Structure formats: structure tokens, C-alpha cells
Amino acid sequence: MFETWLAKIEAAELVAVDTETTSLDEMLAQIVGLSFSVTPGEAAYIPLTHDYPDAPVQLPRDEVLARLKPWLENPAKAKLGQHVKYDRHVFANHGIEVQGYAHDTMLQSYVLEVHKPHGLASLAERHVGRSGINYEDLCGKGAHQIKFNQVDIVKAAEYSCEDSDQTLDVHRVLWPRLQADDKLRFIYELEMKSSETLYRIERNGVLIDAPMLATQSHELGQRILQLEAEAYEIAGQPFNLGSPKQLGEIFFDKLGMPVIKKTPSGARSTDEEVLEKLAEDYPLPAKLLEHRSLSKLKGTYTDKLAQLALPRTGRVHTHYAQAVAVTGRLSSNDPNLQNIPVRTPEGRRVREAFVAPAGSVIASADYSQIELRIMAHLSGDEALLSAFTDGLDVHRATAAEVFGVALDQVSSEQRRYAKVINFGLIYGMSSFGLARNLGIETKAAAAYIDKYFQRYPGVKNYMEQTVVFARKNQFVETVFGRRLYLPEINGGNGPRKKAAERQAINAPMQGTAADLIKLSMVKVQDVLDAEKRATKMIMQVHDELVFEVPEAEVEWVRHEIPRLMAGVADLQVPLLAEIGIGPNWEKAH
DNA sequence: TAAGTCACG
DNA sequence: ACGTACGTGACTTAT
Numbered sequence: 091m092f093e094t095w096l097a098k099i100e101a102a103e104l105v106a107v108d109t110e111t112t113s114l115d116e117m118l119a120q121i122v123g124l125s126f127s128v129t130p131g132e133a134a135y136i137p138l139t140h141d142y143p144d145a146p147v148q149l150p151r152d153e154v155l156a157r158l159k160p161w162l163e164n165p166a167k168a169k170l171g172q173h174v175k176y177d178r179h180v181f182a183n184h185g186i187e188v189q190g191y192a193h194d195t196m197l198q199s200y201v202l203e204v205h206k207p208h209g210l211a212s213l214a215e216r217h218v219g220r221s222g223i224n225y226e227d228l229c230g231k232g233a234h235q236i237k238f239n240q241v242d243i244v245k246a247a248e249y250s251c252e253d254s255d256q257t258l259d260v261h262r263v264l265w266p267r268l269q270a271d272d273k274l275r276f277i278y279e280l281e282m283k284s285s286e287t288l289y290r291i292e293r294n295g296v297l298i299d300a301p302m303l304a305t306q307s308h309e310l311g312q313r314i315l316q317l318e319a320e321a322y323e324i325a326g327q328p329f330n331l332g333s334p335k336q337l338g339e340i341f342f343d344k345l346g347m348p349v350i351k352k353t354p355s356g357a358r359s360t361d362e363e364v365l366e367k368l369a370e371d372y373p374l375p376a377k378l379l380e381h382r383s384l385s386k387l388k389g390t391y392t393d394k395l396a397q398l399a400l401p402r403t404g405r406v407h408t409h410y411a412q413a414v415a416v417t418g419r420l421s422s423n424d425p426n427l428q429n430i431p432v433r434t435p436e437g438r439r440v441r442e443a444f445v446a447p448a449g450s451v452i453a454s455a456d457y458s459q460i461e462l463r464i465m466a467h468l469s470g471d472e473a474l475l476s477a478f479t480d481g482l483d484v485h486r487a488t489a490a491e492v493f494g495v496a497l498d499q500v501s502s503e504q505r506r507y508a509k510v511i512n513f514g515l516i517y518g519m520s521s522f523g524l525a526r527n528l529g530i531e532t533k534a535a536a537a538y539i540d541k542y543f544q545r546y547p548g549v550k551n552y553m554e555q556t557v558v559f560a561r562k563n564q565f566v567e568t569v570f571g572r573r574l575y576l577p578e579i580n581g582g583n584g585p586r587k588k589a590a591e592r593q594a595i596n597a598p599m600q601g602t603a604a605d606l607i608k609l610s611m612v613k614v615q616d617v618l619d620a621e622k623r624a625t626k627m628i629m630q631v632h633d634e635l636v637f638e639v640p641e642a643e644v645e646w647v648r649h650e651i652p653r654l655m656a657g658v659a660d661l662q663v664p665l666l667a668e669i670g671i672g673p674n675w676e677k678a679h
Numbered sequence: 680t681a682a683g684t685c686a687c688g
Numbered sequence: 689a690c691g692t693a694c695g696t697g698a699c700t701t702a703t
Contacts (some may be wrong), residue, residue: 107692123701138691169682237697251692311697330700330701332699332700332701333701333702334682334683334700334701335683335700335701335702336682336701345702353682353684354682354683355681355682355683357682357683359683359684360683360684361683361684361685362684364683369697376685381684382684383685383686385699385700386684386685386686386698386699389698389699389701390685390686390697391686391697394698394699411696411697414685414696415696416695417694417695417696419688419695419696420696421695421697422687422696422697423696423697423698424697424698425698426686426687426696426697426698427687428686428687428688428696428697429685429686429687429688429696429697429698430685430686430687430691431686432686432687432688433686433687437686449699458687461688513693514693515693516693516694517693517694517695518690518693518694519693519694520691520692520693522691522692522693523692523693523694524693525692526692526693527693529680584689584690584691585690585691586692587689588692589691589692592693593694593695594691595693596693596694596695597692597694597695599694600688600694604695631688632688632696633688634688
């Protein structure tokens with residue numbers, strides 16, 4: 091039976107593959123069984139390590155995998171899957187580096203219908219009108235959930251075969267739609283290549299200095315205890331500083347502080363902005379502010395990162411979600427390595443624990459002002475284009491225009507304002523939003539925006555035309571043709587329509603930046619491979635790539651990586667990437 | 680599970 | 689008159 095299927099997949103043009111495993115954690119998952127589908131309506135399941143009372147004897151796992159390995163590692167044998175990056179890890183856990191993954195239905199869906207769900211069950215229902223066995227019906231949920239190796243083999247076979255078969259069916263619907271559109275096909279191919287690079291990054295992991303984090307945790311813990319005692323003293327009673335509800339009672343009822351703003355659900359807000367304001371008149375809010383920020387550091391970073399490192403290697407392996415962010419960005423989870431602190435000195439210490447092994451260093455290469463450069467390209471605004479072409483500090487140049495002063499006469503306050511305006515433009519701001527952010531009158535903010543648009547009329551025109559385009563087409567697109575559908579831009583109520591307009595303005599810029607860094611990741615990895623470099627790509631943080639670099643390759647990396655990143659596209663503005671190198675992530679900046 | 684808050688680009 | 693800057697993930701408390 092197994093031999094028959096082996097012959098079948100060897101001969102097939104394209105084979106859908108699905109793995110069943112012991113864990114959703116890709117680095118730890120062990121294979122339990124796998125299924126193949128070559129022809130619609132036909133699939134085979136190979137049970138390997140099902141383990142329950144009276145489970146039938148199964149084929150020996152390692153022998154089966156050894157027989158499959160040549161086919162799996164043959165790049166000429168095309169494979170297809172749903173969420174292929176996960177399956178790559180699973181096979182890698184058994185020493186198999188799969189080659190020839192030609193398609194991933196999850197990424198097909200992400201490119202064609204980014205605003206819809208991308209799970210196989212949803213895809214099968216939407217595109218081929220099929221429903222199947224629910225994973226929770228098979229394995230239960232919550233504390234009662236069993237592992238896949240405890241699932242009855244007959245049921246497991248039905249489930250897994252259905253998955254392979256549905257994957258093939260969905261592919262037969264979505265792939266022709268991608269083939270029919272050159273731009274979407276280009277984006278899909280970029281996603282497929284990115285998927286492999288992301289697998290490599292995840293597999294590499296990042297070395298963590300666990301003892302350093304433990305020291306930081308201890309110090310933070312001491313300071314947090316001290317702050318708690320001080321807060322109880324001021325409040326006149328102990329309370330839970332982590333509870334916004336209890337905080338509200340102490341602040342607003344007991345101590346009579348004024349309510350500054352309400353949360354969406356109507357509760358009295360105690361967020362950072364409110365605490366800053368109240369700190370002007372009361373002693374307690376400052377204690378809370380410091381307590382909040384230190385608890386965040388300890389609870390989310392210094393305590394957690396070391397726990398998540400694999401004991402054997404001391405490395406943490408994040409998971410990049412490639413089909414979550416609607417703009418085309420990645421997201422990172424378990425742990426999220428895209429929100430490691432950087433804005434405060436205490437926070438930055440966490441980055442000192444992101445290290446390289448002996449003989450290597452950390453390099454961090456990031457795009458300079460990538461979204462504003464894209465705004466210049468998309469809008470074609472002459473003044474903004476010149477600012478970049480001339481290599482100016484763009485916030486300074488903006489300030490000079492808006493405040494009508496010479497470049498060298500711009501004050502730091504004026505530059506700060508200009509920076510907030512520039513960010514606001516990327517986000518589709520209103521005068522109200524700008525005013526709130528700068529802490530000025532709405533009228534004054536409106537005047538700045540007017541002035542900006544007088545000086546940069548191309549930007550104003552671009553913003554307007556983008557919304558017009560979105561209303562007409564129900565989508566917007568990046569420079570490379572990645573689409574974001576915005577059904578609510580015409581339907582929907584007032585606020586939702588406005589929100590869709592802001593998305594329409596933001597998505598082409600954020601999305602083009604995402605396209606560019608994906609192009610960079612793929613390009614840089616290709617060159618590293620072609621030159622057989624030992625440098626490893628270990629993180630992506632939206633406009634930044636981080637590498638672990640052997641000392642012998644430092645000078646090559648310093649010169650070549652920024653050059654490769656700047657060269658991935660030819661826009662109306664030059665792209666600029668800058669690189670820093672150091673013993674840890676903090677020092678590499 | 681939702682709400683509130685806060686870390687990042 | 690209304691709500692009010694884009695995109696994420698994780699933690700804690702309360703329900």
C-alpha cells in the first residue's frame with residue numbers, strides 16, 4: 091500500500107501533503123502521520139505513531155520517513171500544502187529539508203482575499219463548498235483536548251485525507267485566479283519565497299543571554315515592590331496596582347481626582363496619557379506610571395524571554411505570521427520579537443540580552459524613512475522627492491517648509507512638530523488627531539495641515555485621489571500590486587467609512603514597505619546562499635533585518651547588505667538602508 | 680472571553 | 689453632529 095503510494099507521488103505532477111503532529115509548536119512538533127492527495131477525491135493517510143490502548147501496529151516512522159526523504163528533498167517534485175512553513179518545520183524536526191514546495195493555499199488566499207479568513211476549513215467552504223471534520227470534534231478542546239497521536243487511526247485518516255484533498259481542491263480554484271493577474275501572481279510568488287526565508291529565520295532563532303535577563307528581572311522586582319509600598323502609603327490603603335478598576339476607585343472616588351477621559355466602554359480611563367496629566371497635580375499617578383512600565387518590562391520581556399528559549403540551545407524561535415496583517419506586514423508571536431522595548435533606557439537593556447555566540451556579532455540593517463519615501467514615490471510630489479534626492483533630513487525639511495524658515499534655522503521643537511505631522515500624514519490623520527497628538531488647538535493643527543498641503547500639493551492630491559480610487563474600485567494597492575479590499579468605504583456608517591478612508595491612505599504606504607522588505611529578505615538570503623556565507627538572518631522588524639554575523643564576514647555584511655536592500659526596487663526616490671554592528675542588538679543600533 | 684493597557688514599526 | 693492616526697501581540701484583571 092505504502093509502496094503503491096510512493097510510486098504514485100513519484101509520478102505525480104503536484105502532490106498535496108499534510109502532516110499531523112503532537113504539537114502546534116513548530117520547533118517541538120513530532121510527526122504522528124501524514125497524508126497525500128494527487129487526484130481530487132482521493133487521498134492516503136500513513137499513520138506512524140498513534141499511541142492509545144489497542145492501537146494497531148503501524149509502519150516504523152523512521153523507515154517511512156527515510157523512504158520519503160528523497161522525494162521530499164527533490165526540488166523537481168512539486169508539493170502543495172496549507173501553511174507550508176509549519177510543515178517545513180515538522181519535517182525538519184525529523185532531519186528532512188523539504189524542497190519543491192510550489193504552492194501554499196493559505197498564501198494564495200492571503201494574496202487574493204486578504205480581508206477574509208485563511209484557514210483551510212474557511213477556504214474549503216468558500217471556494218469549493220465543502221465542509222469537513224472539525225479539529226475540536228476530533229480532539230476535544232481546552233483541558234480535555236487529546237493529542238493527535240491519541241486519535242483513533244480511522245478517524246485520523248479521514249480527517250487528514252480530507253485536509254490534503256481539500257487543499258488540492260482549493261488550489262485548483264485559487265491558482266488560476268492568481269495566474270490570470272500578473273501583479274497578484276508576482277505578490278504570490280514573493281510570498282512563497284518569503285515563506286521559505288521566514289522558515290529559515292525561525293529555525294535559526296536568536297541567542298538569548300538568560301542570566302542577564304534574570305538579573306534584570308530581579309532588579310525590576312525590587313523596584314516594583316518599593317513602588318507598591320509607596321503607592322499604598324499615598325493611597326492610605328493597599329490595592330492591586332494592576333487593576334484599572336481598583337485604580338479608578340482609589341483615584342476618582344477616594345482621592346477625588348478629575349476624570350480626564352473615558353474608555354470605549356464608558357469606564358474612567360487610567361491610561362498613560364491620563365496618568366501623565368494627573369501627575370501634574372497629584373503624587374500617586376507618577377508611582378503608577380513607573381510601576382506600569384516596569385511591570386510591563388518584567389512580565390512581558392525579562393521574565394518571559396528566557397523561559398521561551400530552548401534549553402539545549404539557549405535560543406528563542408519566534409513564529410512569523412505571514413497571513414495576518416491586512417497590509418502585507420508580518421506579525422511575530424510566541425514570543426513577539428517585533429515589540430521589544432527601544433524607546434526608554436530601561437527598556438533598551440532588554441535588547442542587550444539579544445546576543446551572538448562567541449566569534450559572531452549582531453548586525454541590524456534598517457530602511458531609513460521608508461514609508462515617507464514611498465509617499466514621495468506614490469504622490470510624485472516634487473518638493474518631497476527633492477528632499478530625499480538631496481539627502482536631506484526629511485523632518486527638518488518639512489519643518490522648514492511648514493514654518494517658513496531656512497533649513498539651518500529649524501528649531502528642535504519645529505522639527506518635532508514636523509515629525510508628528512509626517513507620521514500623521516502616513517496614518518491619514520485629521521486636524522483633531524494631530525491636535526491631540528501635539529497637545530494644541532484643533533484650529534492650529536488645521537493650519538499646519540493647510541500649510542503642509544500648500545507646500546506639498548502633490549501629497550494632498552495623492553491623498554484625495556487614493557480615496558477616489560478606493561471608492562471606485564473597493565480596494566487600494568501597493569506599488570507592486572498587493573491589494574487591500576475596503577468594502578466599507580462605500581457602505582458602512584459614517585465613522586466606519588472614515589476609518590476605511592484612512593486605511594485607504596495608509597495601506598499603500600505600509601504595504602509597499604512590507605513588499606520591499608520581503609524583497610530584501612529573499613534577495614539577501616539568496617546572496618548569502620549563493621556565496622555560501624555563514625551569516626544568519628535572525629529577525630525581521632518591519633523595516634529592519636537583524637543578522638548573526640561571524641567576525642570574518644562583518645565587513646562584507648557592513649557593505650553588501652545595505653546595498654542589496656537599497657537595490658531591490660527602482661522608485662522615484664532613492665532607497666537608503668543603514669547598518670549597525672555590535673555585540674548585541676542594543677549596541678548594533 | 681472581553682476589556683484595558685502598553686510594547687513595537 | 690460625530691468620532692477622531694495606521695498596523696500588530698501579550699499581559700493582567702474582571703466577568
